[in-house]
Amino acid sequence: MSDLSLFLTVFLTGVVLVVGGLGMAILLSPKSFNPQKGEPYECGIPTRGTSWMQFKAGYYLYAILYLMFDVEAIFLFPWATIVRELGIQGLASILFFLLILGLGLAYAWRKGVLKWK
Amino acid sequence: MLLVGIALMAAYAVLAMILIYVERKITAFFQARIGPNRVGKYGLFQTVADVLKILIKEIIHVNNVDRFLFYTAPFFMIIASMLTFGAIPFGKELHVIDFNIGVFYVTAVSSVGIIGVLLAGWSSNNKYSMIGAMRSGAQFVSYELSAGFALMTMVVLSGTMQFSEMIESQRFCWNIFNGHISSLVAFIIYLISGHAETNRGPFDLPEAESELTAGYHTEYSGLQFGFFYLAEYLNMFIIASIAATVFLGGWMPIHIKGLDTFNQIMCYIPSYVWFFSKVAVLIFTSLWIRWSFPRLRIDQLLNLEWKYLLPINLVNILVMVILVLTGLTLTDLF
Numbered sequence: 377m378s379d380l381s382l383f384l385t386v387f388l389t390g391v392v393l394v395v396g397g398l399g400m401a402i403l404l405s406p407k408s409f410n411p412q413k414g415e416p417y418e419c420g421i422p423t424r425g426t427s428w429m430q431f432k433a434g435y436y437l438y439a440i441l442y443l444m445f446d447v448e449a450i451f452l453f454p455w456a457t458i459v460r461e462l463g464i465q466g467l468a469s470i471l472f473f474l475l476i477l478g479l480g481l482a483y484a485w486r487k488g489v490l491k492w493k
Numbered sequence: 494m495l496l497v498g499i500a501l502m503a504a505y506a507v508l509a510m511i512l513i514y515v516e517r518k519i520t521a522f523f524q525a526r527i528g529p530n531r532v533g534k535y536g537l538f539q540t541v542a543d544v545l546k547i548l549i550k551e552i553i554h555v556n557n558v559d560r561f562l563f564y565t566a567p568f569f570m571i572i573a574s575m576l577t578f579g580a581i582p583f584g585k586e587l588h589v590i591d592f593n594i595g596v597f598y599v600t601a602v603s604s605v606g607i608i609g610v611l612l613a614g615w616s617s618n619n620k621y622s623m624i625g626a627m628r629s630g631a632q633f634v635s636y637e638l639s640a641g642f643a644l645m646t647m648v649v650l651s652g653t654m655q656f657s658e659m660i661e662s663q664r665f666c667w668n669i670f671n672g673h674i675s676s677l678v679a680f681i682i683y684l685i686s687g688h689a690e691t692n693r694g695p696f697d698l699p700e701a702e703s704e705l706t707a708g709y710h711t712e713y714s715g716l717q718f719g720f721f722y723l724a725e726y727l728n729m730f731i732i733a734s735i736a737a738t739v740f741l742g743g744w745m746p747i748h749i750k751g752l753d754t755f756n757q758i759m760c761y762i763p764s765y766v767w768f769f770s771k772v773a774v775l776i777f778t779s780l781w782i783r784w785s786f787p788r789l790r791i792d793q794l795l796n797l798e799w800k801y802l803l804p805i806n807l808v809n810i811l812v813m814v815i816l817v818l819t820g821l822t823l824t825d826l827f
Contacts, residue, residue, distance in 0.1 A: 382497070383576075385589070388498065389575055390574075391572065392502070394572075400548060401549075401715055405715060406551050414554060415556065416619045417621065427617075434631075438634065438635060442635060442638060446637070446638065449641050449645070453594075453596075457652060460817060460818070464818065467811075467815075478807065481799075481804070490796065491792075
């Protein structure tokens with residue numbers, strides 16, 4: 377089998393697992409209605425307001441920082457596979473690349489992004 | 494194709510059940526309890542009973558949730574872990590997917606799971622879920638980097654991203670020894686970030702039950718909750734098996750160069766036995782860590798990643814490259 381069909385098989389297995397499981401659970405499980413049941417979980421008191429609101433920005437800063445390094449990883453993986461063939465020259469160019477990224481991290485660090493406030 | 498799917502699904506479900514039992518039993522021993530011991534001998538059928546119970550539990554429809562996203566979230570969790578699960582080489586010729594970009598594929602696909610966590614937390618319209626999901630997102634995203642870089646270090650060493658070739662390259666020397674101290678550092682970093690990625694051990698603050706009830710899956714009930722549980726346990730297995738494959742030689746038996754008789758005897762032990770025993774050791778270590786350290790705070794957690802593990806990792810890759818280029822790895826030396 378080709379790679380793509382294998383991938384699709386595994387993907388569909390996941391879908392079938394969830395759909396089949398849920399279908400079975402819906403068939404087997406009891407159903408009852410009670411207005412209290414639909415309330416959001418809280419410690420005894422009714423929930424106040426919605427939770428879809430502005431959230432601490434600190435989390436997003438980490439997400440942006442992550443994006444930078446993750447895109448870098450995409451470039452680094454192909455290089456990592458053929459390190460032996462590329463030799464010293466490859467190392468030199470990737471060193472420059474890593475240096476710029478390191479500067480990015482150092483800048484974020486200096487700016488206090490990595491400090492939890 | 495159908496056969497592959499069924500086998501995969503069966504392996505997935507059975508492994509999860511075994512893992513839950515093992516986890517509960519070992520945890521109990523760590524805490525000087527007996528653990529499950531009522532259903533079947535030594536409580537062996539406890540998880541079977543649990544699965545049956547969770548199947549017949551009502552799926553409660555909560556008001557004010559974002560319906561579509563709420564019901565899609567378990568799909569992301571299960572599919573992400575299933576796709577990663579498919580790429581694991583369980584034994585000689587015993588794998589479903591063997592892409593030539595194996596390692597990269599695993600890092601890419603396993604990070605899809607976090608979308609499920611974020612969707613679950615966001616759509617639940619519950620403050621506990623929301624905070625849990627945000628924490629989990631920040632944590633996963635950060636440690637994903639370290640895990641990726643640690644694996645990249647091993648890609649440098651093996652010179653390939655395909656799992657089967659990677660295992661073949663460890664025939665006489667496991668990667669963890671091959672790169673001296675650099676490999677060991679990568680291994681430890683991978684274990685730490687693997688822990689953090691699966692929200693376990695000292696890093697379980699997205700689900701810190703004393704402050705957040707159950708974290709991002711607070712509003713889920715019945716089998717929908719079961720899916721999150723399933724994915725969590727399978728992720729633990731996946732992290733352990735990737736670590737075993739990349740660092741400890743996967744299904745490759747212990748071979749010593751020059752000792753042909755010894756090597757042949759070792760080959761009589763089936764490859765999947767080797768694989769699962771390595772994974773078992775790693776899972777035991779992970780449980781050990783989990784019950785030995787107190788929970789971290791979110792700022793400590795993020796500091797550990799961004800200020801320690803990531804810089805160490807970047808330097809570690811360069812050290813590894815130098816080791817490889819100067820021919821100082823063990824396989825090059827001997």
